[in-house]
Each structure stands twice: as C-alpha cells, then as structure tokens.
Amino acid sequence: MKRALLDALIAAHADNRPAVLATDLDGGEQYLLDDPCPPGMDPELHREALARAARGKSGVASRGERQLFVHVLSPRPRLVIVGAVHIAQGLAQMAMMHDYEVVIVDPRKGFASPERFAGVRLVTEWPDRALQELKLDGRTAVVTLTHEPKLDDPALTRALASEAFFVGALGSTRTQHKRLERLRQHGLEEAALARIRGPVGLPLGSITPAEIATSIMAEIVQWRRRGPQPARAPA
Amino acid sequence: MIADERSVLAQAAAWQDEGLGVALATVIQTWGSSPRPVGSQLAINERGTFQGSVSGGCVEAAVIKAALEIIEGAPARRLDFGVSDDDAWSVGLPCGGRISVFVERVEPARDGEG
Numbered sequence: 001m002k003r004a005l006l007d008a009l010i011a012a013h014a015d016n017r018p019a020v021l022a023t024d025l026d027g028g029e030q031y032l033l034d035d036p037c038p039p040g041m042d043p044e045l046h047r048e049a050l051a052r053a054a055r056g057k058s059g060v061a062s063r064g065e066r067q068l069f070v071h072v073l074s075p076r077p078r079l080v081i082v083g084a085v086h087i088a089q090g091l092a093q094m095a096m097m098h099d100y101e102v103v104i105v106d107p108r109k110g111f112a113s114p115e116r117f118a119g120v121r122l123v124t125e126w127p128d129r130a131l132q133e134l135k136l137d138g139r140t141a142v143v144t145l146t147h148e149p150k151l152d153d154p155a156l157t158r159a160l161a162s163e164a165f166f167v168g169a170l171g172s173t174r175t176q177h178k179r180l181e182r183l184r185q186h187g188l189e190e191a192a193l194a195r196i197r198g199p200v201g202l203p204l205g206s207i208t209p210a211e212i213a214t215s216i217m218a219e220i221v222q223w224r225r226r227g228p229q230p231a232r233a234p235a
Numbered sequence: 236m237i238a239d240e241r242s243v244l245a246q247a248a249a250w251q252d253e254g255l256g257v258a259l260a261t262v263i264q265t266w267g268s269s270p271r272p273v274g275s276q277l278a279i280n281e282r283g284t285f286q287g288s289v290s291g292g293c294v295e296a297a298v299i300k301a302a303l304e305i306i307e308g309a310p311a312r313r314l315d316f317g318v319s320d321d322d323a324w325s326v327g328l329p330c331g332g333r334i335s336v337f338v339e340r341v342e343p344a345r346d347g348e349g
Contacts, residue, residue, distance in 0.1 A: 001259055003251065003344035010244050025263070028311035028339050058274040060264055069263045069337060071274055 005030055009073060016075045016101055020053040022046075025060070025067040033070070042066060076101050077165075077224060080134060082127050082155040083145035084111035087170070090213035091143070092120045098217065105130040105155070106146070127155035136162035141220050143168045143200055147175070153182060160192040166223045168200030168216065175199075194231065203232075243287035247278040247341055256281035257341040258302035262289050263313070267332035281306050289336050290316075301338050311339035 005021070012019035020033035024041070031038050033053050037046040048061040049070045058072045079095040081088045084106035092102045096119075105123045106112040112122045123130045127144075131154075136142060142159040143166075144152040152169060156179075159167045169179060176198035183193055201215030202222065222229060250257045260277040262269075270291035277287040277295065279302040289298055294316045301314055317333040 001339055002342050003248075006244060006248055006259075006341055010248060013244070023261075023263075023337065023339075025313060025337060028337075058272075069261070071261065073274075 001030055005032070008032065013073060013076075016078075018075050019073045020049075021071040021073070022049050023069040023071065025069055026065075075139065078103065078140045079220065080105060080131065080136065080140060080142045080159075080164075081145060082106065082131075082142070082151060083147075083170075084108070084113075084117060084122070085145050086209040087145055087212050087216075089116060090210040091145075091216055092117060094213055094217040095220075096120075098221065100141075103134060105134075106151070127151055128158055131155055131158035131162075136164045138163040138165055140164045141166035141168070141223070143170070143216060143220075145170045147171060149179070149182060152179070153186070156183065156196060157186065157188065160188060160195055166220050167195050167197065168219065169196055169198040170200050170212075170216075172199060195228075243276045243278050246286040250278070250280040250284075251341055251343060256306035258305050258338055259341055260289050260298045260302060260336050260338045262334055263337045264335040265332060266334075269332040269334050271334075277302075279303070279306070290334065294334070294336070298336055298338060305338055305340050311337065313337050 009019055009021065021030060022033050023030045033049060037043050042063055045061060045063040045066055045068055048063065049068050052059060052061050052070045053072055056072055056074060059070060061068045061070055076099050078101040081091060081104045084104050088104055092104060095102045103121045103123060104112060104117055105127050107124050107126050109124050112124050114122065136159060142155065142164045144155050146152050147170065156167065156169060169176065171179065179198065180193050197219060200219065201212060202218045204211065204215045206212040206215045247257050247259055258279045260279065262271055262273050262275045265273055270293065271288055275289055277285055277289045277298060279285045279299050283299055283303065285299060289295065298314060301312065305311060314336045315333065
C-alpha cells in the first residue's frame, strides 16, 4: 500500500467519511473506488466493485481469474449523550472504545467541562437546538441522562422525529411513566413514544455510574447488531 | 485501549514515521465460522510488534512470519488458513472455519509524495 493511500484512509476515518479501497489480489495494485477506473483495470470488474461497495459490504469481486478485494470503510456510528453527568463520563469512554463518535450535549457548562470530558466533543447549547444541528441519522444513538424534563424532553422530541437507531432515557419506571405522560400531552404519538427505551440499559442490576454505563452501552450494541428489540415487560 | 480500524492504520503510519518497515494484513474472505469479519486488519512492524487482529489469535503468528518476509521485499501475497492440515494446531482455526488474509507492505512515501 502506498503511503498516500494509507494517509487518505486515516483522514477519511478521522473525518468520519466513508472510503472504499480496491486491491487487485494479483499484484497488489490499489486505488480508491471514488477515483476513475485506472488504466489496465477491467472496467467490468470496476463496475462490479462499485456495486459491491454500494451494498456496504467488504468482499472479493471477481471476473474470470481476476479478483479485486473491495474494502468498505464505513463511517463510524455516533452516540449523542444529553446530560454531562457522572454516568456520561463512563459511557463516553466506553462508546469511544467501541469506535463510536461521541457528542455530549449539556447547556450547563459546569457539567460539560473539558476537565470532566477530556477529548470528547462538548456542545453547550440547549438540546433541541443542538440535536437539530447534529442532524441525527440512522447511524446515531441518542441517550438522555439529565433527569431534568426541561433538558431531556426536548431532546427526546427531536430524537423521536429522527431516524436515530436507538433512543434511550435514564430514569426509573415511574419516571419513564411520567415522562411518557408529559410527551403525550405535547402531542407525541404512541408509535413514537414506544421507541423510547426507558429505563435505558439492559437489566444487569447496575449500581455504580460505570455499571449503569455498561448496561446502556450493552443495549446500544444489541440494537445496532440485532435491530429493534421488543418492549420489555414492566419490572 | 482496544485497537479499532483507525488505530491499526494510524499505528502503521506512526511506525513508518519512526523509520520502521511496516506490513498490513487484511481478512479478505471467510467461510463458515470465523473469529473476525472481512476487513479486519493487523499491522506489523519489522521488529514483529503488532496491533489489531485477523483472528482470535489463532493464525497471527503465521501472518506475522509472512509479513516480516514481505517487509524485507517479498511480494504481497494471500494466505489461506483452514483446519484440514497437520499444521492445524499452529496455524489453523479451532472454530472450523476458513479465512483468507492478504498481506502487503506499506510503501514508504517517496520524496515529494504524501
């Protein structure tokens, strides 16, 4: 691999842009699939590689004896945490370990301080504005942790109107019940409300902030890999 | 910290910046049960230090051996691993799957490039 190509892949990952690398398995010649079909490359094989890349899965495209490895480097998933609370510190670390891009939203600058969240992107605007600007898409998970309806509710309202693959809210079953009542009064539909995982987190019996972060991260992984899960039975 | 895709590639670049020879191994095909999906990568430097994985530790030793030859100038090549040969204990996959790994050298940037 040429160093310039390696640097291009590293830059794409840092900016969270997709990149697709094609490698001729006979000889090792390489190019980015964004670039035009290079001279000497079978245009049919190039087209097949493009089709494979469009499906988003890495693998070998072949035509006759000629084989091209198509390496799809997808953008990372993203976790938006609303509430720069104690649990958010552990959750942000875990999400980064899972290669998520992490954004923490909290207008309370005392909570959202760089001392408490070294190396994490902090947004200190109000959640409804912040989440609108973040353009929540299908590779984004949103978790509210503030326990404060003035912060959590607008965030949840934005998240439920988006394609976010996971929407979770911290708080007891009782808190969740009251939250659903408030959001219902604000005109949110039952189908939207049913998307909120609350209390967020797989039931591990967590007590400490780190344990609670583990249960939340585990549930996000479950939804990412297995898709939406049925509603949990009331505790 | 666990090595993700980014840190494996970044590690390869960092080693090269230190003046070390570097190779990159990538899982290109899998059949049956395999420990790491297609696209998983392992970076290796000329001292045999590595970052990332192409299996659960089952075939890394053989990949590193080939990588050291490739860093020395041998051509890039594809390595196939299964469980069917006598060597299975040392370079096979206990899970019963088969994997193909492509090993290549990271070419140093020439003057005026990258």
